[in-house]
Amino acid sequence: MLRRAFLKGAGAAALGLLTGCRAAEVPAEETLADAARPRGLHYGASVAYEVYDDPAYAELYRRQVGILTTDWALKFDAIRPDRATWWFDGGDDMLAFARGIGAPLRGHALVWNENAPGWLWALVEAGELAEVRRVFDEHVERVVDRYRGRLHSWDVVNEPFWPGHGLPGGWRDGPWYRAYGEGYVRRAFELARRHDPEVRLVLNEAHTERMDDVGEAVRRGLVGLVRELLDAGVDLYAVGLQGHLYAYFEETTAYDYPRFAAFVHELGELGVRVFITELDVSDEWLIRQGKGAAERDAWVAEQYRSFLGEVLQVPAVEVVITWQLADKYSWLRAWAPVRPLPFDDALRPKPAFHALREALATAPAR
Secondary structure, eight states: OOOOOOOOOTTTTTOOOOOOOOOOOOOOTTOOOHHHGGGGOEEEEEETTTTOOOOOHHHHHHHHHHHEEESSSHHHHHOOOOOOOOOOOOHHHHHHHHHHTTTTEEEEEEEEETTHHHHHHHHTTTTTTHHHHHHHHHHHHHHHTTTTTTTTTEEEEOBBGGGOOGGGGGGGOHHHHHHHGGHHHHHHHHHHHHSSSSEEEEESSSTTTSSHHHHHHHHHHHHHHHHHHTTTOOHHHHEEEEEEEEEEGTTOOOOOHHHHHHHHHHHHHTOOOOEEEEEEEHHHHHHTTTTOHHHHHHHHHHHHHHHHHHHTTSEEEEEEEEEBBBBBGGGGGGGGGOOSSSBBSSSOHHHHHHHHHHHHHHHHOO
């Protein structure tokens, strides 16, 4: 993919925070990033090439976000689509955009068992695990070296647990697990720290919000892993909790946001910060029930309000990231015409925007 020309005008600095406002006052013109800053929080969104293709969307980012996360550009399968290729244009372009709007950039996701291209699985299936280990080490070292000193933080390991794979301890299967066993997580963190002494290192996980057997298993495994890493002296700055919320779980497993906040507090008590890394709210189940856009938008907004109203009470929470900003660019649109984000297809603020902004603005100061 050829690098795209950087958008003209993207170099304007991010908007400054409003001063002199009490937490309960949320001025109509206040942006999401503005609302977060006085509370000691960072609000942002994931970013991909839509900001190069859609100037209005790029401007929305410039106004609304204070931090960015690479959406897919720094994942293994993007950088190494085949064994001979190292493709860094995507990561470089996202970094250029972030710098242009004056926002720090988070790297996502250095190591993940779910996005291995076919050539890597072929090595596993051929029993060439020594070569898989070499590929792992080379990837972490080379990618971290390239962006050394230029990123806010790295999601070093993404989603280490998935009970559905049936492994002991609920671990997620994949090439890196096959090559190193459970030790791949610690190795990734140690290699990353060796090649960038300053970047914040994050362990990112999904499904912890669920109050079913899956959620319980993932939470249990994650707390155990965090304790193990800290006991081993690993420099773990934060745990990332994704926050993909789904309407259809209302039918089978009620969310319990106070209980989830207690889990977030438990992580904070271990001495790590907590980032909400991939927040969105899918209304797909409500679509199937024939609910209209207004009713769905109200439900989505209430989930933002209720979820963050509990989570942001925990002092360890520093960052809130939504996975993109506008509905039309949501990854969830691959399955249904959902409305999961703060802005609609025309980039207009929705009830979710107001709920999110209010939650940020009224959160206790860090």
